[in-house]
Every structure is written in C-alpha cells, then in structure tokens.
Amino acid sequence: MPKEKGEKVVATNRKARHDYTIIETLECGIVLWGTEVKSLREGRASLVDGYAFFEGGQAYLDAVHIPEYHQGTWNNHSPRRKRKLLMHKREIAKWSGKVKEGGYTLVPLQLYFKDGRAKVELALAKGKKEYDKRHALRERQDTREAARAMAGRNRLGD
Numbered sequence: 610m611p612k613e614k615g616e617k618v619v620a621t622n623r624k625a626r627h628d629y630t631i632i633e634t635l636e637c638g639i640v641l642w643g644t645e646v647k648s649l650r651e652g653r654a655s656l657v658d659g660y661a662f663f664e665g666g667q668a669y670l671d672a673v674h675i676p677e678y679h680q681g682t683w684n685n686h687s688p689r690r691k692r693k694l695l696m697h698k699r700e701i702a703k704w705s706g707k708v709k710e711g712g713y714t715l716v717p718l719q720l721y722f723k724d725g726r727a728k729v730e731l732a733l734a735k736g737k738k739e740y741d742k743r744h745a746l747r748e749r750q751d752t753r754e755a756a757r758a759m760a761g762r763n764r765l766g767d
Contacts, residue, residue, distance in 0.1 A: 629734035638695030
C-alpha cells in the first residue's frame with residue numbers, strides 16, 4: 610500500500626479562536642488505538658470541549674470526542690478517554706511552566722493526518738473576557754463594512 614502524502618483535516622475547533630487569544634501553537638503527535646484511527650479516517654471527531662494538561666511530566670489530551678468505530682467489536686475504544694500527546698521534554702517544560710504561572714490554558718485547534726500520522730495542533734491560549742469578544746466582533750464588522758464601501762466606490766468610478 611502506498612504511503613499517504615499531504616494533510617487531511619479531520620476536525621477543527623473554530624470556537625477556540627473566538628473564546629481565546631492564541632499566544633503560540635505547536636504540532637504534536639497523539640497516541641491512538643486502532644479503532645480510533647479508523648474512526649478518524651472516516652472524518653469523525655469533535656474538539657469542542659477538548660483541553661490538554663500536564664501530569665507526571667507527560668502531556669495529555671482530554672474530553673476530545675472520537676466516536677466508536679461502527680465496525681468495531683467488544684474491544685472498541687471509549688469516545689472521551691484521556692489520550693497521551695507526543696511532545697519533546699523541553700516543549701513540555703516550557704509550556705507546563707507557562708500553564709502553572711496561571712492564566713494560560715492548552716486548547717486543541719485542529720486534528721489532522723499529516724503523511725498518514727495523526728497530529729494535533731495545540732495552542733497556548735489566554736481566555737478572552739466577554740467585552741474582548743464583542744470588541745473583536747465589532748472590529749471584524751467594521752473592516753467588512755469599509756471593504757464593502759470601497760468596493761462600491763470603485764465600481765462607481767469605472
């Protein structure tokens with residue numbers, strides 16, 4: 610069987626960019642069972658409630674929903690189990706220090722296959738306040754209106 614090339618996105622967490630200010634991102638591997646990989650290859654996963662944490666010098670991803678493989682048997686995986694992340698020791702030390710400082714959290718942004726291997730894009734993020742979310746929405750809306758006005762003006766000038 611030929612090796613897979615390129616990226617295939619399985620799930621994205623669009624709400625994370627709305628709820629958090631992304632400070633830094635990192636691509637890490639994820640330890641999965643066979644039925645989880647098969648379920649992911651079908652494109653079934655949800656990162657909505659997912660988060661990562663450090664425990665015993667290791668990084669773990671929790672509350673990510675990968676549904677049971679429909680053709681699996683009695684040894685199927687549980688959908689929301691704790692999964693180990695594959696990170697370098699220096700990355701774990703750096704990011705765990707920032708999380709321990711306070712105010713930072715680890716949020717999964719994307720779950721995808723890269724050259725046949727399952728990867729997670731993890732973000733070091735800081736939670737936004739409600740007024741920050743409203744401000745960001747207002748800025749986006751203002752730039753959209755300005756672009757629309759400029760496009761209308763350019764059309765009239767032709």
